[in-house]
Amino acid sequence: MGKQSQIGMGGRWALPFLGVACAVGVGSIYYNQPLLLVMGQSLHQTAKEMGFVAVATQVGYACGIMSFVPLGDITDRRKLMVRMYAGVSVALLIAALSHHLATMLIASVLIGLMASVTHIVLPMAPELVPHERRGQAIGTVMTGLLLGVLLARSFAGWVSGIGGWRSVFFAAALMNAIFVPILYKVMPRSQPHQDLTYKETLRSLWTLFRDEPLLREAGTIGGLTFATFSCFWTTLAFVLSKHYGMGPGVAGTFGVVGAAGAMVAPFAGRLSDRHGTRFVVTLAGGIMTFCYLWIWLCEGFHVSTTLHMVFLVFGVLALDLGMQMMQVGNQTRIFGLGELARSRLNTIYMTMYFIGGAIGSALASLAWSRWEWNGVCALEIGLIVLAGVRHATGYSRRHPQSGPSIPPSEMEIA
Incomplete structure (x- = not known):
């Protein structure tokens, strides 16, 4: 199909539509974060135990990315997306009806598994524009994704204040259910990029990981920085309380404050197209460390207290700006490695990314239970320093202009 839009609407609306699709899917895994304390009171659990609800969602998301996202290269994306959005809706209903921690943990894993549909959507963005605008296209769709991440927290906090925490999950289940017929209507059937079996597709993931040093570098940096981000958002409700x-x-x-940072994504994409991804990643790392x-x-x-809140608002705004720039820079890197393997490249990157997020949430819960906010902040600084070391000594330092490196023949079986 070349660079023609693959969705049934005008070309100029293609990227914004993909952004909305990302927002609807990814928001599902973040509704629980501002609700952990009130959910814990309802389920008779401590803050430490409820921290693992956030971990379970991110673990499920990482597993879903590994299991389902590679199918984007070898199957009809429309059918896959419709089924997974329906699955998200069912998992959210289970969470809404949970009365025990074990049930909530299972529901959280299922939500994460199905919400990985977001990363079946995202690799479509660079296919809709010329190569020189790849970063800008990724930035536009990533705006929707990060708005979903951040506004999901705001939505959860506000709705829970009106109808309780269960109403948040009921409302989210309805949103995802409504999105199913919309997807079916606007998205045509898509032809697979590759003629591979599922087993061959999964086997190719290891080959891509082994043979692409830039992919390993981007995944490590992305995972460490998202770990710091998860540390902050997992414990913010605790410190505010x-x-x-x-x-x-x-x-x-x-989350609304942070959403303003999401609007930098198209700018970050243009910056990446103009100055290179290494420059964007370096700038983003510096901003996050300062924050x-x-x-x-x-x-x-x-x-x-008012002035404390002003200081915190400034920090959150800049932090989300830096995180968005980091993500756009890293994903522009990996999508440039091979057009026919973008779903699999994204699978590897995002698996590393959300494993980092799950580890960050788990460590933050433990740090809070022992050292509270000082422990969490020290953990964030330690993780961002590790990301900086990896960036300073990585493959992109020796090959700052590295580009496509996967021959089409290797993409088929990798």
């Missing part, structure tokens, strides 16, 4: 007596609605409102130091230091200032 204990230090300031604020509920989940306030924690969710910070974690700023947020940590601000807790020690002897100022009013």
Whole structure:
């Protein structure tokens, strides 16, 4: 199909539509984060135990990316996406009806598994534009994805204040269910990129990981930086409750603040097209490091609660800006490695990314239970420093202009 739109609407609406699809899917895995305390009270669990609900969702998401996203290269994307959005809806209903921690953990894993549909959508973006606009296209769709991530927290915080935490999951299940017929209507059947069996497709993942040093570098940096991001968002509701007596609605409102950072994605994409992805990743890492130091230091200032909130708002805004730039830079890198293997390249990258997020959430819960906010902030700084070391010593340092390197014949069986 070349660079023609693969969805049944005008070309200029193709990328925004994919962004909305990403937002609807990915939001499902973040509804629980600002609700952990109130969910814990309802399920009679501690903050430490409820932290593993967030971990379970991210583990499920990583497993879904590994299991389902490679199918985007070898099967009809429309059929796959419709089934997975329906699956998200069912999993959210199970969460809404959960009365025990074990059931909630199972539901959270299922939500993560099905919500990985987001990364069947995302690799379509660079197929709709010329090569020189690849970064901008990825940035546009990533805007929708990050808005879904951030506004999901706001939506959860506000809706729970009106109808309780269960109403959040009921409403989210309805949203995903409505999206199923919309997808079926606007997306035509798609031809597979590759004539491979599922077993061959999964086997090719290891070959791609082994043979692509830039993919390994991007995945490691992405995983470490998302671990820091998960540390912050997993424990934000805890610190707001204990230090300031604020509920989940306030924690969710910070998602709106962070959403402003999502609007930098198209700019980050253009910056990547103009100056290279290494420049964007370096700038993003510097911004994120500054933000974690700023947020940590601000807790020690002897100022009013209002001023503390102003400082925190500034930190959250810049942090989400940096995280979005990091993601656009890394994904522009990997999608440039091979057109026929984009779903599999994204599978490997995002699996590493969300494994990092799950580890970050788990470590943050443990750090909070022992050292509270100081422990969480020290953990964030340690992880972002590790990402910086990997970036400073990685493959892109020796090959800053590295581009496509997977021959088409190797993409078929990799």
